[in-house]
Amino acid sequence: MKLRVKLLIALSALSLTFSLVMVAERTLGLRQAMLERTQDRTDYLSDFISEMSSHYLKTGNTQRLKEILQSFDRFKYISYLQVTDAKGAVIYKMTESGLKMNGKSRDPDVFHPGDEVFDTGREIVADGEVVGEVRLGVSVVGVDEAAANLAWRGTLIGVIFTAFITLAAWALSIKLGKELNWLLDLAENVNSEKLPELPSGALGTDTGSIARTLKTLHGRLREEEGRRKESDAMKNDFFEMTVHDLKQPVTALKASLDLLLNEDDRRSYDKRQIESLSSIARSSLALLTKMISDVLNTAKLNNPQYQPERERIDLQTFLNGCAPENEASVAAAGKRWEYAVSPDLAGCWIFGDADLIRRVVGNLVLNAIQYTPEGGKIKLGARLRDADRVSIYVSDEGEGIPDTFRQEIFKKYSTMSRSPRNLGLGLAFCKLAADRHAAFLDVKSEPGRGTEISFVVPVYCPAARAGGRKGEK
Template sequence: MERPGTMIKKGMRRQIVLHYILVVFVALLLVETTFLLAIRTYYYDSIYTKITTQISAAESMVKYGSLNGTSANQLQGLLELFNLENTELEVLTLKGDIITSSTGFQPDRTITTSDVPEAVGGSTGRWVGRQAGTNESVMAVSKMVRINTHDSYVLRYLSSMEGVNKDLLNLTLLSLAIGVAVLTIVLLLSFGLANSIVRPLNNITAVSAQMAKGKFTTRIKGDYRYEIGELASTLNYMADEIVRSNQIKDDFISSISHELRTPLTSIKGWSETLVSGGYDPEETKLGVGIISRESDRLIGLVEEILDFSKLQQNEMKLSMGQVDIKVLLQETLLNIWAKAEKKRIHLLLECEETIFIKADANRLKQVFLNLVDNAVKFSPEDSSIVLSAERLSGTEMAVTVRDSGIGISEAHLARVRDRFFQVDALNGGTGLGLAISQQIVELHNGKLEMDSELGKGTQVTVILPLDDSQQGNARPSNSPVTS
């Protein structure tokens, strides 16, 4: 269990608790202030309404009746007619001098509070304050009354507000107690809320620190929800990808070491053999040919790695120009023809008469060579590979390489374009060919799509934008060409 000192230290936990408490405190303050003001207004208005109702009822009786006789009789009649229980009634002159009151006392003083001038002005005056002498909280309501059209008096009601104020004070204390109780509950809940956020983050931070030290086998455990759950899943996925990338890198180093060792061994062996001398021209020619072929193979491997490095660093520059797709595909088939002939594989070219695109011819040829070479590598003897090109719309065209080879499983198809990944490591290579091809196609604002079924073959489609001068042209008829 956490100590109190650690629960309020600087950090997200304290920020969450403080903000939560602040919001609830402000809300409670507004609600309670509004509630207490409304209650106070209700109490005060109720007393005022009760007095004014009594005045209205008594005024009606004065209007339809009469208060005759001497002044003393009139004043006594006013006191009896307008008297209100638990309220002192004073009869004043228009100047505010007290003439008489319902209590029987006739203090020799003049009333100067604001309710008297208001009453003399014709309205019902109201004043709340402290009564002189007793310092008691009172409400005074005054009204001018005319008798027999020539006698006018000011009737002033005094009602004590001490009981009301005491009730209001009790309500205020009760409201404060409720507010404190609510804040206490909110404080406890806010700590729970803060812990539900901070603890998973602390766990994620600790695991992330382990990952930063290279321990990528560690994982964030716990069934977290919402954004925190997404963060945990993302970090776990990142660790899985790093582990996979490291494994692929290790496999690549092992594979490339083997790929480099084989031609280097041949070159070194034939070099030493030729240096020793004593061989006839035919053997010498054979050895030099092997050295040349293995050197070309080494150059190809190094160039592939250099191309991938340039693509990764966005340093590959394209030399764009107008390219005739049919010519480019014919050159591709001629370059791969000898390799296909050894396996008795038939290469077929199907292309429209005229399709021009704006591209880097050498880089695009590199893509098609890689695709056709893969098709030859994984196709059985006496099979066929079809290389076709066609317009898809007024703005795009597609080049398709279709074989009837061993195909690719669904699991491998999702990863075959990843760098260093090899479906069959025994066939050699760096595992960079398709990754480089896809990036080159994307540099041309195109797409590389693959469709394969295990045991039935593979189809790779490269979709590229047409040259501006070709966009919108009518589609010419197909002209199959067999190579």
């Protein structure tokens, strides 16, 4: 049996039981209240008749008493009324047809279940003497009839209520069942290309919000899938591009080596030609080395398992060590060089991997060289940015970075260079290295006027701290 049907049967049974219990409780309560009221009324009437009879029996006016007692005939609920004198002679007697008065052996004034009347008896007392007796019976048949009527109507209402509840629950369960099927359909297809269409406005509040969540999830999964495909495509492109780019220096290297190593060819070359071929071989080899190490360095930093060195680096000593190699490259490229470390950095140190930071500086200088025209000035320097951070900067007087490209420069393989030397990995590598040093790269660039890129890293200056943070700016 389906869960839905089981739930409906349980709900109907529960609703019916609840209705019947309520009806029984109400009926019994009302019956009891009606009985109590009847008893009160009977007691009151007996007392009244007894008082009244006392007066007429004392004066001996039994005729008038009879007349008055006859007027009680019109009260339908009185089953019997009898007044006797002290000797037991009947002065007045009225009984409803079919009812036997004094037919029971039970005490008067006590109602027993199953009794049809409340039977009360009162002595008639005048001047301290018993002068007669009143016997009054009031019917309770109406009470039971009324209670039975109430029970019957209550049960009918309970059955109608249960039927209504069951029908409403049935309709709701059919709707819910449909909605759950739609949701199931959505959930099963959440990873597929397209989600099944839902009938518009068909879902309730809760199921609707689950459906919306599933749709959002589907959207995210599609985006994720799109990014994965894009990244796969990029990796493939990059692989093809790199292989293609590597071909150029490899071909040049092979050609120059072939010529240099061929005995006959070598003999026909003069000294200048041999030097030129050797230089081609050397620069091709250098280019190959750069390209391979760019790829490897970026891949290495990208690996979360890779842990860079963490050593204390004296800032001035470190920069003084970096400067000459970069100066040589700048000079070789025909650009002017300037090197300036702010004097308040004396004794300051940073924490990290000196080799990685040296390569960051090298990359920034290489970019400056590459994007600065002949004769332009390139500057390497360091200055305190605030009390706890130092900017190691490289500035140039080059073409600047176009605003539209500013967001892209740290992305891997994004380059504006047309040269096969440039894979677009330099700044991506710098960014990864910065991330590993709680540092960041700050770019200031004005198209046509130049660029300054700073590696902003936490610094510790003992002297500045001891002297009230003299270095703070």
